[in-house]
Amino acid sequence: MSEESFSNKMDKTHIAYIHETWRESFARDLGTVASFLALWSAGHFAESAALEWVGVVLGCLFLFGRGVHILRKTMDRRMTPDQARAWLDKNFPKGGDA
Numbered sequence: 001m002s003e004e005s006f007s008n009k010m011d012k013t014h015i016a017y018i019h020e021t022w023r024e025s026f027a028r029d030l031g032t033v034a035s036f037l038a039l040w041s042a043g044h045f046a047e048s049a050a051l052e053w054v055g056v057v058l059g060c061l062f063l064f065g066r067g068v069h070i071l072r073k074t075m076d077r078r079m080t081p082d083q084a085r086a087w088l089d090k091n092f093p094k095g096g097d098a
Contacts, residue, residue: 035059039062042055
């Protein structure tokens with residue numbers, strides 16, 4: 001496929017496949033906040049500033065790991081317009097014009 005035809009298809013065709021509801025997104029964010037609070041409060045209730053900081057650092061590492069995981073998953077799902085059309089035809093064979 002030439003560069004020109006690919007860029008023409010990109011200008012004309014934009015496909016977004018969203019599979020997460022706002023409730024699922026909220027639950028995921030709430031889980032992240034709960035993880036930070038749990039790690040931090042272990043040190044707070046033990047009255048240890050050092051343990052509080054360890055909890056914060058572990059929470060940051062946990063958050064970084066989740067970000068890397070999401071980025072890798074997103075990169076694995078990228079498609080060219082032709083690949084996206086083939087995927088749509090395979091998973092939604094009727095076409096469903098709305």
